[in-house]
Amino acid sequence: MIEEVFPNIFCEEIPLPQNPLKAINSYVIKGDGRFLMIDTGMNRPECLQAMESYIKELGVDLKRTDFFITHIHADHLGLVSELAQDSSKVYFNYPDTEIINDPNHWEEIAASAGINGFPESDIQAAILKHPGRRYHARRPLPLTLLREGDRIAAGKYVFQCVETPGHTRGHMCLYEPKEKIFFSGDHILESITPNISLWTADDDPLQEYLKSLDKINDYDIELVLPGHRRPFDRHRRRIAELKQHHEARNEEVLSILKKGRQSAYQVASNMSWDIDCERWEDFPLPQQWFAGGEALAHLQYLQGLGRVKRELQNGKALFLLRE
Numbered sequence: 001m002i003e004e005v006f007p008n009i010f011c012e013e014i015p016l017p018q019n020p021l022k023a024i025n026s027y028v029i030k031g032d033g034r035f036l037m038i039d040t041g042m043n044r045p046e047c048l049q050a051m052e053s054y055i056k057e058l059g060v061d062l063k064r065t066d067f068f069i070t071h072i073h074a075d076h077l078g079l080v081s082e083l084a085q086d087s088s089k090v091y092f093n094y095p096d097t098e099i100i101n102d103p104n105h106w107e108e109i110a111a112s113a114g115i116n117g118f119p120e121s122d123i124q125a126a127i128l129k130h131p132g133r134r135y136h137a138r139r140p141l142p143l144t145l146l147r148e149g150d151r152i153a154a155g156k157y158v159f160q161c162v163e164t165p166g167h168t169r170g171h172m173c174l175y176e177p178k179e180k181i182f183f184s185g186d187h188i189l190e191s192i193t194p195n196i197s198l199w200t201a202d203d204d205p206l207q208e209y210l211k212s213l214d215k216i217n218d219y220d221i222e223l224v225l226p227g228h229r230r231p232f233d234r235h236r237r238r239i240a241e242l243k244q245h246h247e248a249r250n251e252e253v254l255s256i257l258k259k260g261r262q263s264a265y266q267v268a269s270n271m272s273w274d275i276d277c278e279r280w281e282d283f284p285l286p287q288q289w290f291a292g293g294e295a296l297a298h299l300q301y302l303q304g305l306g307r308v309k310r311e312l313q314n315g316k317a318l319f320l321l322r323e
């Protein structure tokens with residue numbers, strides 16, 4: 001059901017079948033003669049069908065529509081290749097574009113997953129099932145790249161780009177300082193915790209994410225319009241909860257390592273997860289994959305703090321507590 005969440009700002013939930021996220025919020029801002037759409041859906045028939053009735057009901061003319069995509073994930077970016085016209089601009093960020101243009105991206109992730117203990121026999125299957133691979137946008141995309149502080153006007157609104165790395169390297173939000181509204185993408189969500197995960201070696205996404213939370217904490221915001229679930233206010237309360245969540249996760253990882261050195265995959269299997277499976281072995285492969293990446297992000301962060309050490313044994317990375 002289409003909802004006008006703010007004057008001339010509309011939202012529809014585009015369904016994400018068999019996905020724990022359930023749906024993504026796609027926003028449309030009606031301007032003077034042009035439309036701006038924020039995030040789209042996965043590139044799969046179920047999303048396209050929902051999107052077609054959304055734009056029809058709202059009277060959106062794709063020839064006069066520009067797109068702002070908060071980050072690279074397929075549920076946000078995927079469908080844009082089916083929607084954007086020659087006359088459309090697709091606004092996006094630099095760091096995630098590097099990943100789009102990296103032909104070795106999935107091979108690097110596969111290699112890193114193996115080093116971090118993901119069973120070799122499952123890696124290819126996990127990647128083939130990965131929504132980021134199955135439902136992504138067709139290439140090439142005509143992207144207009146933005147940086148911190150760049151402005152996009154839509155109707156009476158003038159949005160400022162806010163770089164918020166963490167959930168992805170290039171994640172970008174939009175802030176309207178006059179109306180104090182904030183399109184948060186997957187940076188801050190109300191009832192679910194954004195996945196912070198890592199499968200390649202040199203980033204510290206959790207550290208970046210916590211920094212980006214602190215950055216947004218200082219903003220004067222009255223309404224957060226997130227990528228998933230309901231709009232909300234009181235962003236500082238939610239930021240405090242998210243920081244607490246990651247602190248508790250770090251503590252959990254440290255206590256798991258008390259039992260001895262383990263790979264990121266083993267640590268993930270010992271963490272508690274909000275999923276309807278009793279045993280780790282019963283987790284669907286994509287869930288094991290996300291869990292492993294999340295465990296690794298916390299291990300990497302703790303290593304940066306000097307609380308955890310990483311050792312290579314026979315080409316496999318093991319983590320242990322630092323005395």
Ligand SMILES: [Zn+2]
Binds near residue numbers: 167
């Ligand atoms: Zn995402």
